Amino acid sequence: MSASETSKPDAKPSSNDPPEFNFIGQVIPDLPSVPGPEFDAHALAAADIKEVEALIDALTGEADKEAAPAEGPIAAEKMELPSPSPPSSSQPGESTPQIAKTEPELDFEANNSEDVHMQTPAPEVVEPLSQFPPRKRGRGAAKTGLELAIVPASQDLPDWLPPGWRMESRVRSSGVTAGMRDRYFYDPVSGRQFRSKREVLCFLETGMSGRQRAKSKKKDTNADVTPLKTSEHPSSGGKRANGSTFDFLNRPAKVKWVLTDSATGSWTPFIGDEKLPESRKQEWATAFKSIALRNSGSTMFQSR
DNA sequence: AGAAACGGTATT
């Protein structure tokens, strides 16, 4: 649809210094625990709600395909938004601008075909970061007992790397390039692996791995942002860079997004009755934003 | 098929 930016007359100074931008890194330095909305809820209100919907859909739809029959009434129609209409926007003809005065809680409940087995999905801080690889695979798998010097590198992270991201530095143990180091970056949300700064940044921008062209010879006139692949559980394996999604492993069966503050637009995810743990909040917020952003362009980052 | 590691060119 809106192929070209509609409202962007000259939003590109481009004459000064378009340095490295890592909006996510700046926007989410550290999500405040309560009233610290970094993003504009207004933007999320309308169209983005659908994203959340879709997201939840994905969550439930792909949550456990094993329990999903080939035609079972999955998430498709489970979702029911009480009021898809954006509160912030004024409804001409009505007179109840009781916007988010009293917490318009939209509860997207995600019920699988089964009931709930995971009422307490996230006991605590999961362990998104496995310090060391599960095993040795690939080239130097069973070669020599090479115990690669895998440096956690939790520190000394590059400045461009958004907070929460993990970096791994592996040293090559053989070959003419032995001794060289390869760095890998991992998205805390999806767990995907990236091999370079460029990949990461590209991912942060578009939400996709920028490397996705030359696939089909000539058939993509607008191969822009490919839809998410809602058929993977990244956290379990951590694919390389490609799609972006939630942590499909540790998710609640029911999520409730509450607009805690309409003014600033502070949405807070609730699991059941409990507020999302801080540890998870960032991830969610990141994903949430990422998705919303993907659709609204940069609408939500406008500072008023 | 996917992940890990190496090879090698491009870039700084």
Added chain:
DNA sequence: AATACCGTTTCT
């Protein structure tokens, strides 16, 4: 010269 980046190979 150093290293960032990514194609390709190798192994699970």
